[in-house]
Amino acid sequence: MKLNTTAIFILLSAFAVKSFSQEVKFPAFSAEAHRGGRGLMPENTILAMLNAMKIEGITTLEMDTHISKDGKVVVTHDDYLSPAFMLTPEGKDIPVTDAKKYPIFGMNYAEIKQFDLGTKYYGLFPQQKKEKTYLPLLSELIDAVQHDIKANNRKQFFYNIETKCSESGDGITNPKPEEFVKFLMDVILKKKIADFVVIQSFDKRTIQIIHEKYPKMKTSFLVANKKTYEENIADLGYKPFILSPVWQMVNEELVKKAHADGVKIIPWTANTLADIQKLKALNVDGIISDYPDILVQAK
Numbered sequence: 266m267k268l269n270t271t272a273i274f275i276l277l278s279a280f281a282v283k284s285f286s287q288e289v290k291f292p293a294f295s296a297e298a299h300r301g302g303r304g305l306m307p308e309n310t311i312l313a314m315l316n317a318m319k320i321e322g323i324t325t326l327e328m329d330t331h332i333s334k335d336g337k338v339v340v341t342h343d344d345y346l347s348p349a350f351m352l353t354p355e356g357k358d359i360p361v362t363d364a365k366k367y368p369i370f371g372m373n374y375a376e377i378k379q380f381d382l383g384t385k386y387y388g389l390f391p392q393q394k395k396e397k398t399y400l401p402l403l404s405e406l407i408d409a410v411q412h413d414i415k416a417n418n419r420k421q422f423f424y425n426i427e428t429k430c431s432e433s434g435d436g437i438t439n440p441k442p443e444e445f446v447k448f449l450m451d452v453i454l455k456k457k458i459a460d461f462v463v464i465q466s467f468d469k470r471t472i473q474i475i476h477e478k479y480p481k482m483k484t485s486f487l488v489a490n491k492k493t494y495e496e497n498i499a500d501l502g503y504k505p506f507i508l509s510p511v512w513q514m515v516n517e518e519l520v521k522k523a524h525a526d527g528v529k530i531i532p533w534t535a536n537t538l539a540d541i542q543k544l545k546a547l548n549v550d551g552i553i554s555d556y557p558d559i560l561v562q563a564k
Contacts, residue, residue, distance in 0.1 A: 289460040291483070292324040295551025296560050297425055299327050299534050300342060304390050304555040307383035309340045310398045311409045318413060318422060322561030325423040326410065327553050330403055330449060332440050337374040338403040338452050342429060344368060344438040352381035370438050374402065390555070407456045425463045425485070428471040442470040450479065465509055469501050476503055485509045485531065494522045507531050512544060520547050538563055
């Protein structure tokens with residue numbers, strides 16, 4: 266049986282609606298493992314995510330995404346493979362002078378995957394467990410998380426996925442925002458996890474596109490500036506599900522104004538018990554932390 270263009274469109278639309286069909290309640294307090302909890306495990310790896318899932322009280326896995334040269338959604342934070350905590354396929358250091366030699370957007374994923382992430386000592390996080398691994402595809406990471414949930418009868422975790430892009434990086438370190446969104450949403454819809462995803466960004470363009478094309482998707486606007494709550498919302502052009510400020514920006518007035526608008530406040534990245542407790546006392550809706558073990562201790 267041949268399907269005409271209209272029929273194909275209807276089928277695809279039905280699939281998209283099905284992807285958002287569940288009634289899902291966002292955590293009352295979103296306890297988020299930043300990059301999977303990089304204080305404990307190599308960042309943005311499957312190992313980190315699976316480790317964070319074992320910590321009672323963690324609800325959300327936070328991660329970053331880039332697009333490779335061959336259009337794959339790669340879970341990684343930096344525009345380039347980092348000399349600070351990565352090694353070459355041969356196990357050698359990446360010289361600091363070569364800090365921009367390996368752009369994610371300029372490499373095919375098969376090549377990216379060969380680099381060693383996890384065995385090099387990382388001074389910023391001395392407690393981080395050393396174990397050889399690699400930068401995973403988002404699709405692969407989702408499969409691993411969902412399999413672990415099913416195999417171990419865990420609650421469903423949420424995914425807080427950041428688009429790492431900027432206007433200055435268009436065509437250099439990232440594709441245009443429309444392309445980025447398409448690559449990302451193709452994975453999310455195919456894996457049928459849209460109800461459990463928040464898409465966050467400092468680049469307002471990507472979440473503006475998502476807000477327009479996928480209005481049921483939860484979005485979060487990352488900010489680190491001296492603007493008021495009203496100025497940041499006006500800059501974005503709509504009220505997001507979450508406003509995610511650097512934790513030092515958060516005060517009682519900000520939280521009250523956001524809550525009055527129905528906007529959640531989830532600050533980043535608080536790493537000490539004292540700072541986390543101060544934020545919780547301000548009635549924030551969640552916290553992103555490199556140390557998920559410390560985060561869940563705070564009352």
